[in-house]
Amino acid sequence: MSKENKTISRRFYEEVFSRGNLAVADELLAANCVDHNPPGPGFPPGREGVKQVIMMFRSAFPDLQFTVEDQIAEGEKVVSRLIVRGTHQGELMGIPATGKKVTIGLVDILRMQDGKIVERWGQADLLGMMQQLGVAETVGQAR
Numbered sequence: 001m002s003k004e005n006k007t008i009s010r011r012f013y014e015e016v017f018s019r020g021n022l023a024v025a026d027e028l029l030a031a032n033c034v035d036h037n038p039p040g041p042g043f044p045p046g047r048e049g050v051k052q053v054i055m056m057f058r059s060a061f062p063d064l065q066f067t068v069e070d071q072i073a074e075g076e077k078v079v080s081r082l083i084v085r086g087t088h089q090g091e092l093m094g095i096p097a098t099g100k101k102v103t104i105g106l107v108d109i110l111r112m113q114d115g116k117i118v119e120r121w122g123q124a125d126l127l128g129m130m131q132q133l134g135v136a137e138t139v140g141q142a143r
Helices: 002-017 022-028 046-060 126-133
Strands: 029-035 065-074 077-087 101-113 116-124
Touching (some): 002 046, 002 065, 002 101, 022 046, 029 046, 101 126
Parallel strands (some): 029 116
Antiparallel strands (some): 065 077, 077 101, 101 116
C-alpha cells in the first residue's frame, strides 16, 4: 500500500495544489476528510473546506508550485517534505498582493483509506512566508 499511497499524495501536491485541478481533489479526498491544520477559522469541514483552502492559496499565488523533496510511507500514512514557491499576486487573508516571490518549507502527513486521503496534518513555515511578504518582522528587525 505504501507505494500506492505515495502516488496518491504526489498527485495531490502536483495536480491539485500546483495545477489547481479541483476535479482531482474530488477524486483523491474523502468527502469527510479532516484537515487538522486549517489556515484559520471559517473553513467548512471535509473535502469542501480543503478545496476552499486550495483555492485561497491558488488565488493569492497563481503560480503556486509544490515540490516533493522527500517522502516516507508506512501503512496508511505518507510523510512528505515539500518546498512551496509562488508569487503573491492576489489578496491572502487580508494581505493585499505584494508581487513578492516566496519559498517556504512544509512537512505534511496524509492518512489514506481505501485510496482516498482521510486526514491531513501539516506544518508550513507561515512566519517565514509572512516575513518574505514584508508583513512580519524578522529577528534582526525586532526590538
